Amino acid sequence: MSNDIREHLKEKLAELEVYASQGLEDAAQDLAVALCEEIAKSDLSQEEKARYIKVIESIAPWSVGVKDAVQVNGTEDGDGKSEIASFEVTIEDQESDPESQFQYAKTLMQIHDWDRAIDVLKAVAATGYRLEECYELCGDCAANSEKWSEALKYYETVYSQPGLRPEDRERLLAKMSRCQQKKFRNRMARKEKIPQVAGEHTKWTGFSETFVSEHVSTLYNFVGRVANSWSDANNGWTLAGDIFEYEIREFLHIGRTRAVFEVFCKQTGKTYAADTFMIPWRDCLSIMDIIEWAHVCKMMMSDYVDIPYDVAMLDNLFFIVRDYYEKTLIEYMSENPQPSYEEACLIAYQILEGIGYLHTHLGRDKQKRKIYHLDLRPSRIMLRNSIGVKVALGGLWKLFRSRCGKYTNPRNLPLGILPYKAPEQFRTYLWGEKRSQVCTDVYSFGVIFYELLTGINPFQGESVEECEILHCAQKPIPPQVCRPDMPEELNEIIMKCLEVRPQKRWRSSTQILLSIERFLGGAHRVFELFKEYGVLHSSTGGKETQTL
Structure with missing residues (x-):
């Protein structure tokens, strides 16, 4: 019986909200009084009745006669007090008692009044009472309202609390993954690109x-x-x-x-x-x-x-x-949200040639050098004459890190850079700086290749914390989800690049390059494709040639 009355009240409260939002005060007042009469006669507990009355008053605060209606129709207890008197005492207690406010917020959630529930939960959290639970419920409310970014912020607040139990972290990660997937699919549906072209607004984390x-x-x-x-x-x-x-x-x-x-x-x-x-x-x-x-x-x-x-x-x-180049990979991806697999692989092939050369090469001065890019992203990939690739500014990030480590810390970087950083650049304990940094460039390449093929960056977050969680605590959504016809070979190449643990990724850029070469049909076929696209191809480290 109680469940039936709750469903009935839920429908009537929604109707009351419609009347109130449209300014139909007379209709709203009549319905409010009728609802209070039903509540008084119901078999709901006193506490639950009080919560419903407060919801009615919050929807239509200008209504008069609500309490009178309950008082007339209410029953009297052994002390001769009407139920409304008990309601009033309970409501007064709620306003000063965090537990009562907490329960009131949960009632608001039951009737799907998500925004009001968030307001009450935040007020309770401000007192320090059940802080983590309040913010997690705020996230649940925001998620039920399909406000995925807002929900993520609440969940992140809880996730960052020290001393959180492993099972709580696991539950929160599952919720954050769901929100991120929803955000991701919304971006796919709208075909929105991350703002990265020249002149667009840049959001900074460390500078005004x-x-x-x-x-x-x-x-x-x-x-x-x-x-x-x-x-x-x-x-x-x-x-x-x-x-x-x-x-x-x-x-x-x-x-x-x-x-x-x-x-x-x-x-x-x-x-x-x-x-x-x-x-x-x-x-x-x-x-x-x-x-x-x-x-x-x-x-x-x-x-x-x-x-x-x-x-x-x-x-x-x-x-x-x-040298002056016509465009960077940013402009190319803006013009070609989902290029052919063949064309995208030829671009990726050249990026791998570039970073592979940096990683191990013999210079003009006959010195062997190992240089790691560590800041690989679309703006560092120059293009000329269709798809001829040049990797720019290799090795400069390490110099910045040694001279001004404060500014290379992810928490002080512009948000637009963070989607291309590797997990170990957020959490340095994952991979020591004295070890080979090839894995970091492999990861960043994987992010670029993912975005090149699908038009979507899987690690775009709205805060440093969200970006860190996306990189370090969750597996990315496979690119095949964005582009269902993607061959399994390419999907596997990208997912292996994007392993959280560096030791599970490809060991070198050459391994990836050979996998792409096999996908394209072998070295001879790659050479033929470069000719077709107007790009002269030579093996890394050979006599320097010019892109046509």
Whole structure:
């Protein structure tokens, strides 16, 4: 009988909300009084009756005669008090008693009044009473309202509490996974891309937007001015072999860590791109740090690595002068949300050639070097003439980390960078820095390949905590979910790249490259495809060729 009356009251309360929201006060008042009469005559407990009365009053607070109606129709107890008197005492107790408020919130959840339940639960949590349970229930309410991002924030709050039991963590992770999957499918349905192109808003975690904005405005002042090659004060040595003048003609791109200008060299008559770093990165490195890094890059011999041409200076600000490319992988993915598997694999193949060369190579100076990128993401992949790939800024992240570790900490990074970071970059205990970092680049490659094939990044979070949980505590949704016709070979390649534990991933970029090569039909078929797409292919470390 009680369950029947609860269902009935649930329907009537929904009807009351409609009347109240539409301003039908007379109809709402009549229904409120009728509901109170039914509640008084029901076999519900006194506490439950009191909670229902309070819900009615919260929906239609301007209604009059509600308590009178209950008082007239209510029964009297042995002391001659009506039920409404008991209701009033219970309600007063609720307002001061966290447990009563907690139970009231659970009643609101039973009648699917999710928003009011959240408000009450947050008020209870503010007193410190049943804190974890309150926030977990807030997450449940938000999830039932399909507010997945809000639900994740509540669950993360609980998950971050110290001393949480393993079974509680497991339960919360299951709930967070469900919310993340719902968010993920919503993005798929809407075909929304993560905002990453030049000019779009960048959300920072460690620096005020006003501070960054002011820095950007000063960069525009360089347009129209001339930067000169840096030269050694002792012997006049320059990276490019001579002193060149670079006229800064246009501001091309503003990213999360760097700004890119178009420059024209008066001596060579060529147009280049010139990178300079945003605050705080700009102040982390000295000019000699940049010169030494660029010199190491100049020793490289690979078709798949972007090699700086020169380093120029203007007003104590350095510019890394490099070849000019039509676009980065960001723009390509924006224009091609789901390219053919063949084309995507050819791009991935070249990325692997680039990072594989960085990992082990013999330079022009006959020195063997092992360089790890550690900051591989679409903005670091340059494209020219269709799908010719160059991996840019390899090895620079390690230099930043050694000079300004505070700013390379995930908690101080722009949120847009975090989807491409590996679990061990969030939780360093997973893999020591003294061990080979190939696994970190393999992971970042896997994220890029996933996004390249599906148009969706599986690790896009709305907070540092959410990103960390996505990378470190959950398995990503297989890319086949986003693109059901994806061949199993490609799905397996990506999922092995994205293992949380580094030792379970591919051991080298060459292993992945050979798997992609097999998928495409062998080395000869890869060569033929590169010719068809207008890209000359040569093996890593051979004589340098130019992309057509």
